[in-house]
Amino acid sequence: MRKLTVFLLCAVLCFSLVTAPAAAASVDKTTSAAAALNMMGALQGDGSGDLNLGGALTRAQFCKIAVVVLGLGKNVGQYAGYTIFPDVPASGWASGYVNLAVRSAGIMSGYTNGKFGPDDVITYGQAVTVLMKMLGYTTADVGYTWPDSFILKAADVGLTDGVSLSKNDTVTRGSAAILFVNLLNAEMNGGAKKFMETISGATVVSDVFLASKNAKTDSGETGAVNVAGSKSGTYLPEGTVPSGLVGAYGALVLNAAGKALVFVPAGTGKTVVSTVSSATASSITCADGTKISVSSSASFYLNGTAKTYGDSWVDIGGGMLVSAYYSDGGTVQSVLVADTDSTAGSVTVVTTDGYALPSAAAVYINGAKSTAADIEKYDVVSDSGSGIYNVTRRRVTGRYDDATPNTSSPGTVKVLGTEFEVLDSASASLSGFKIGDTITLLLTSDNKVAGAVSGSALSNTNYGVVTALTTSSATVALSNGVTVSGAVQSVGTDVVKGSLVTVGSYDAGTIYLSAVGSASSASALSVAAGTLGSLSLSKAVTVYECVGASAVSKIELADILVDTVSGSKIKFYATDPAGDVSILLLNDVTGDVYTYGFIKNGTVTQSSGGLSATNPTTSIINGDGTTTAVTGTTGLTNDTPAGIAATGSGTLAGYAALTAVSGVSRTSFHEDADGTLYVTTASGYIPVADNVQAYIESSETWAALSKARSVSDNLTIYYDKTPAAGGKVRVVIAH
Template identity: 35%
Template sequence: MKRRITTFLLAVCMTVSLLAVPAGAASGATVTFSDIGDRSTAMAVESLRLLGVLDGYGDGTFRPGTVLNRAQFCKMAVYAMNGSSELSRYRTVTIFPDVKPSHWAAAYINMAAKGKDIISGYADGRFHPDRTVTVGQAVTILMRMLGYKDEDIGGIWPDSYMAEAATVGLTEGVSTNGSAGLTRAQAARLFLNLLRTPTKEGGTTFASTLGQTVQGVLLSSDTEGGEGRLRLSTGTYTLTEGKASNGMLNGMKGTLIVDSKSGRALTFVPEDLGSSKTVVLASAKATEMTDTSGNTYTVKSDTQVFQNGEASSWGEAYTWLNAGTSVTLYLDAAGNVDYVFVGGGGNATSAVIVYEKGSTAGFASLAGGATGYTIYKNGVRASSGDMRKYDVATYSAVTNSIRVSDTRITGYYEDCSPNPSEPSKITVLGHEFNVLPSAMQTVSKFRPGDQITLLLTEDNQVAGAVEATGTTASGNAIGIAEVSSGSATVNLLCGIQVKGSVKLSASDVERLNGQLVRVSSSKKDGLSLTRLTGGVSGDLDVENGKLGSRELAENVIIFQNDGSGLTAISLSQITEAKVPSSQITYAGTDWADRVKVIVLNSVTGSGYIFGRAHYTANYDEEGNRVGNAQLSVEYGEGKTTATFETGYVVRNGDIVGITIVTAGNTQRIGSLIYPDELRNVPNAAWSGKGAVTVNGRTYTVPASLPCYNRETREWVTLTEARAYADSATLYVHQGVVRFLEVG
């Protein structure tokens, strides 16, 4: 027999807790809760808090495990329907004898029962507002809000409603025990699911019934003039009065709900994506990225990328992403990269500067009372003992982590806006930096024309400023230089680009272009560049992760000089077990004396073109060689480099590797090497097409290996070469076979 379905709604009558108020905020203050450790729950709570459906207690807690009563859930449902403006007409109505007009929830209960027809009382005619609301009762009410009626469901209550709710996705992440009491955390998840769920009529989600909807990625949250704002990839929207986001939803793709009458944003509903992962970038290519742990992620060229508030595609953005950049990958349910968010998870709005080694003073207040946060320094898991003077800490609500940066920029104070006493922007090294409100006190001590050291957050905002000399906060900005005789652009490893004029000779341009440099400035619009060489000495032990006696940092950044400049590689791409110190041009350390940056000569060979030399020397009438020779390299059927003048001496037919350097509109040979020659390697030494073992050592074989038949003077495939002869001559470099000859 079908049980009578009892439906009802309840809500929260609580004091709003305004915590972690950023500078400049008035009524629009951000709120975080100290007792929510689960990120999914925290995101649900934040989305529903902005909508006004729920809130926390005056002591800064949310109390996620507290069970709700009927009256409380009723109030929640009314706000979820955006029905608060209609409450006045239901305040003096008496529908249930135990809910008189004097009851605090009378208007909500009456409106839900009479105005929205989504609840009814018990068999005794009463509502019993103080009784615990069960999961089954709550689900029934929300299904009614979606347009379902008893005749649509049928079966035994509440099982029938629970089953249908599961089918449409309403109960995802919530207990399936319909008779259990509903907790505050479960209510948050249910209401977030409600906003995402299509109504019974289909075609639109419940969110679209509350106002206009805008799809996009939430890039940042801030306050302006005391009012909270949400900046989407599609535009910037002001929140309802008195509301401001805590940043928990930054970086998420989802739906913004805009009130049709006021034009203000009601809330942001994040999509239920598979997962997210924040990594430190080692290298980026057209179809993939590699993190500093050697993990590779396939990224389609049209995958969306969001950086510095701008949207682009991976195909457009990847060449601008520097090694060492913090990148958040948002993965879909299948584990594929859905979109990329550059940065640790939202723009910082406040920061704490560390003034004593090992100190975490101010971190707890920075997190707004949130507990269980993780500390990361320069993208790597850290502890309090890793903190150093002038480090800068910010809080990411997206990942519940304290993000610590030790990036410092030293240079000439060029300009500011609006004025030196209250600067919101400051220009140093030709780059305009955003100044956090909390940094104005220290930055205002300086004036244009001064030498200054800026202390930067992880997202390159100014958290403070100190004297450029006489402190321990000297600049540490390094990056890859692009130079000419009169100007330079440096892509810093911290993720920003600086520009300025330089005065360089032709030899200096050749020495610095494409190389790792330290940058500073002593005059307006000018840059000073110093190429980084030396540093830590010793061989690089790839297998054991050491350089000399020092450990490699977890996020070590490795560059190889392929003759035309520096290319970022991961440790896993180095085929040699050890790289001798003679191949290391620079190695620098981090705060813990671990090796953080390494510059190598080419160790993967990827920058070289290997092939057969075509060489012509010039001679005078007496047979003396004069001037430069001409050299080109043939490396496949119809594949030959341009012919270059060169001072190198080679023989026609020699197997060589060359790099090609581009300077302006001209090209030249950067370097030339002879790969190691292994003669008479039998076919039996091969382990399939990908590897060959000679004298106990196994060499990697690339799929694009150039193969040449000397007798027929033809380019052939590897299969054809093996069929033609029982043995071959291999030319190897850095553990990889680069060229093969038979005949």
């Protein structure tokens, strides 16, 4: 939630898009359809790559596209070398395509004068007839008035969606592209399969976004297609993948060898891509002010992995690609968010103090709206060519463990037990290092190495939260978004899962973890001014929060709904080489670390040294189920609305008692222009937490807040703190 006035606040998080335009724009159907045919090898451009979509198609050219789309392009050679039509000589380029289409596929025919007319422009009526035959329709199926009967039936099956032509009109290359993509999406006569499923040896991966065309396969091969959706995966392409398909929603067709043959954009609905300015738990705001509303029911994919938007939107940062697919009904059905593809534009490592950019440039540093003046030495600047510069201050320091194929020209390097891909432009900066050196990697937003410097040249400490820990290995989510894993060299006795730690390495393939100490500041945090006492907050500051000894959670500055946080609430902070605060750990400020719902008390019997004891336990019941019981008690009775926070070792770290306001009407809830939901009460406005828990008494079920409000006009809300103290509504009961 970000601040509005007095008690109204709404969260804001900046994030942006790879090669997408600054303004929100629907993916052009003609362009994406042409890109699909180009990927398939069916539609090719001139020497400069221009597909000439406004140009007319000849009958021979249309015939070639049809044969390739049928998946029969490999058979053309068998049909070349002889003549069926006097105007299609055996020596001509089109003979194999024409002969196959006429003799084998039976989808085209010549004129009554015995000629084919290869150089005649193809008319709409002729084109539609060919495509309908490819779907398995005959004159007996559609009627005997040619070509009108074919055109009418084609409209019924969706073949001509997006094309408005008369039967004798010339078909342009762009219109043909739309028709062929409609064909790929259309059902065959009889409805058993879609046309794309009938391509010889084809496997179809439906309802996916094309997230990247520069992904890496599990075996290390680059230039692969990555899709995210109903099934996520990475596949090497059969041909070239046009950039115009990145971000599109549709289906990926694999050939018999398992390679990506073509990505088919969805035949209905629309896909919107854009550089994004900000996000809340319910919407995404684009740079031009366009708002994309995202419901909790929408499918959401982050870097190729299915996520819940409500739980994951806080992980969306600047420089990320966003694509939203709208159904025909106008609602957002699926959303893709992916890191910037660092191969899509130029990448520069800043080697001096100061960096010049055009005056109109939009600058984001680690997702935060910034200016060129905020760019520092060793930052990585990515320019997608759209006037938006995504700057990353993402660094990893550790022992140089390994390089492939060699240290002179590495394609990948291993640091902190983790392998990183090296951009071609970064090889030179790594060539001077040897295995065993301490180096600092300078990373792009998609964690590729843009450059490297010695550990002594750039002071950098790796901070992160432990997400997995055993006696032999550990995984840490670093503050900069990188996740590292490795064999444990040493671990501080006070380190548990959920601890904020520093990470380093001395020996090959190993990491050591140390819990951060207590570095309380006597100075207050000014959220509005972006300062901690006399220190400025870095544009790339990472903010964490805990409750006493609880597991640490990552939050955003915008989650803090008060202007000032006292120094007593600052549990730890660290500064970057510029002297700005880059890491900040707060103690129980926002209330967001607690899990809210109904208290459930219990007991557990524990044994040690031959002695046993029965201890109290506490868990929370809410719409997500029942949390794992933790040792300790709140003193509250069962079914009391409250919140608890747990330590990484499974004990109660603290609890939040809630204050009730009864007799609240459904009409007391309001939403502002930014999508912030709040409740009007006698004591003022109280923002509603993004993850508010709602319970319906009559059915004894948990539900979405909107559902709870719809079934009752007698509600009780429970909030954690006063609005002035940054409180939020955490639980709502519908009576």
